[in-house]
Amino acid sequence: MTAAKLNAKFKTLVRRLEQRLKGPVLAIRRPLVVCLHLLAAAASYLFAFALVYDFAIPPAVMKVVLGTLPVIVACRVAGFLYFDLFRGLWRFVTMSDVLSILKANLTSSAMFAVALFFILGHGLGGLPRSVLLLDWFLCTGLLVALRLASRLYRETFHIHQRPMREVSLAIIAGAGGAGFRLAQEVKNNPLLGLKVVGFLDDEPTKKGVALMGIPVLGRLRDLAEVANRAEISTVLVAMPSAPMDVQRWLQRECRSLGLSCRVLPSTQDIFGHLPLWSQMRELDPEEIMGRAAVRQRDEHFRLSSLSGKVVLVSGAAGSIGSEICRQLARRDPRLLIMLDQNESGLYDLDQDMKFLAKDLPRQAVVCDVVDRHKVEAVFDRQRPEVIFHAAAYKHVPMMEAEPVEALAANLLGTYHLARAAAAVGAEKFVLISTDKAVNPVSVMGMTKFAAEKVVEAFNGGGCAFVAVRFGNVINSNGSVVPLFRKQVEQGGPVTVTHPEVSRFFMSIAEAVHLVQAAADMGHGGEVFLLDMGQPVKIVDVARKIIAAADPIHAGRVEIVFTGLRPGEKLHEELYWQGEGVRPTPHPKIKALLCQRPDLAELERHIARIGEIKRRADDQMARQFLLDFVARFNA
Structure with a gap:
């Protein structure tokens, strides 16, 4: 019998004796x-x-x-x-x-x-x-x-008894008194299923020190690097006196990395009667997806360097666009151009980038991709070599009510960017697409199908045009997870459209990481499909969020079914029945074999959008999209 087994047996005997006495x-x-x-x-x-x-x-x-x-x-x-x-x-x-x-x-x-x-x-x-x-x-x-x-x-x-659930690794942001006390609580409660492996703190005097034998692993801005190196899944933010912008940045960074983030409340709440941990429960993204997220420390595929290149990200202020900017900062581009029409969101992103990558040359550009002249001016001036096009309207019910705007932003905007990229001799153009582009029934889905066709049509010159298709992103702006969480905080009810409706889910961080991997391997003309696991029922997501918020009184929050909204499907599909799927060097990415449409014919269709915009005719916009899908899906 090994020493480890003898030790375990001895501990078991001691615990049994303790129970008797x-x-x-x-x-x-x-x-x-x-x-x-x-x-x-x-x-x-x-x-x-x-x-x-x-x-x-x-x-x-x-x-x-x-x-x-x-x-x-x-x-x-x-x-x-x-x-x-x-x-x-x-x-x-x-x-x-x-x-x-x-x-x-x-x-x-x-x-x-x-x-x-x-x-x-x-x-x-x-x-x-x-x-x-x-x-x-x-x-x-x-x-x-x-x-x-x-x-x-x-x-x-007692501490080393087997916990009720699998142990997850965590780090604590804040190596002060609150962080120390929180580490004690986690250590003293094995049923939490957490193990704290390190602290993050910006105080220079704490660099390299250890609290309770747990090391300070770096500064707050090192979160992504530490998370990948230590393979953590949870971040506990124990900085009750820190400025709100720092705490908000940490929460956004955790969401983008696909990490569970639990934040300690304000200073006065620390001295209440509840233990710190009871104030910090939040649903782990991996609990929603029902699978492990793809880590950015990818053993299957190493991203190439962007050193010396000018990279442009459209829709930079959005959930996907902002995470693309954060991850690109680690690939050392010569210049990062962050382009968006949302001035407030762009300002917030620029402030985040100052904190995350203060030495990175970058430029925030307020620009509507529908404005062809402004787009061309930006491209002529900066001459980007790699373009990630994430700018799009994405809310299905809202775009059903605004088909002209959806057509202009999602199709015409993509055309303007693709045309400008080809004109300046860019190396690569990457379109962020969606599974709603497959057999589309919504205005939003049809516009993204059309955007994919634009990218396919422009391929063939010096620039490699590719598209990356994936499903819903957890914790993105307007997604069901923050909506359900807000409804639970308000006491309910939680609204779900249909008992059987399901969707594919990814974390923001893994989606963007795989987008970059797909872009790296793309030679042009491909539509890449990300592996999102199995579809998840939305009602199950709602139940998990309710249980996470209050496991004792979860039954008090009602779930109400409201019926499918205009443009919604019960289940999404990953590819058309006629699309051929082939493997790629990355096990989580597949490539779809697509037939390149004729660019001249496509441009004749796009020329009609100007008239539709001038008339602001919603019916014309819908009919245009129906005709476009019928023609180019033949």
Whole structure:
């Protein structure tokens, strides 16, 4: 039998013995604690004399020792009672408990010295005064040792019990008092299924130090690198006094990396009666997907460097676009152009990039991709070599009500960007597409199908045009997860369109990472399909979010079915029945074999969009899209 098995068997026997003795011991706990303190007081006094007299105490001195023993014990009891030493839980010993022991023994030693003066006189009967100091030191050490032994026993035989669920690795953002206390709570509660492997903190003096044996692994901006290196799945933000913009940045970064993020509330909430952990539960993205997310530390495919290249990201302020910008920053481009019509969102992204990659040359450009002249001016001035086109209207019901806007942004905007990229001799153009482009029934889906055809048609020159198709992104702007969470916070009901409706889900971080991998391997003309696992029922997502918010009272939040909205399907598809699927060097990416449409014919169709825009005719826009899909899907 191996040493590990023997150790495990021994611990099991100890725990069984503890279970048998737990009831009787609890019944006499207070008298037992008092007796241990009395024994410690008496033993330390006797041992102090033994040390002073080299374990050969003269009979005359022993007579005095035994005569004064009840006095020292009585003084100690008075000190212990005054400083409340009989009531603390030893397994939770802290520095405040140690200080109480020091003060109790110091006070009782002073009382004993005064008592000896009156009993033995000014000379203390010839007793060496060093005994008093040695006795204080020994008694203090014994009482502290008893408490530490209790804590050591608990941590050895209880902390390492098998948790109820698989252990996930976590880091704590903030290595201050709140972070230390939170690490203690996580360590003391194995049922949480978490193991803290490190801290992140921007304080320079904390670099390289360890708290409770847990190292500070870096600064806050190192989150992505540390998360990949340590393979963590959870970030605990314990910075209640930090500025809100820092906390918001951490939450956004966690969402983009596909990490569960749990944030400690404001400073005043720390001093409430609830433990810190009870305030921090949030649903892990992997719980929603029902699978492990693809990590950015990819063993299957290594991304190429973008060193020396100008990269442009359209829709940069959106969920996907902003994460593309963050991940591109680690690939060292010569210049990153962040383009979006959302001025506020673009400003927020630029502030994030200052914090995340302050040395990265970048430019935030406010531009509507429908504006051909502005797009051409940006391309002529900066001459981007790699373009990630994420700008699009994506909300299906809203685009059903605004088909002209959807047609202009999603189709005409893609055409303008693709045309400008070809004109300046760009190397690669990557369209962010969607599974809603397959057998589309919605306006949004038809416009994304049309955008894919634009990209396919432009391929064949010097620029490699590719599209990447995937499904719903967890925690993106307007997605069901934040919507459900908000509805739960408001007390419900949670609204689901249909009991059977299902969708494919990905985390933002894995989607963008795979987009970059697909872009790297694309030679032009491909539509890449990301592996999103199995479809997930939306009603199951709702139930998980409700249970995560309040597992005890989950049944109180009602789920209401509202019916499918205009343009929605029960289930999404990944590819058309006639599309051939082939593997790629990356196991999570497939390529679709597509027939290149005629660019001249496609441009004749696109020329009609100007008239539709001028008339603002929704019916014309819908009919245009129906005709376009029928023609180019033939």
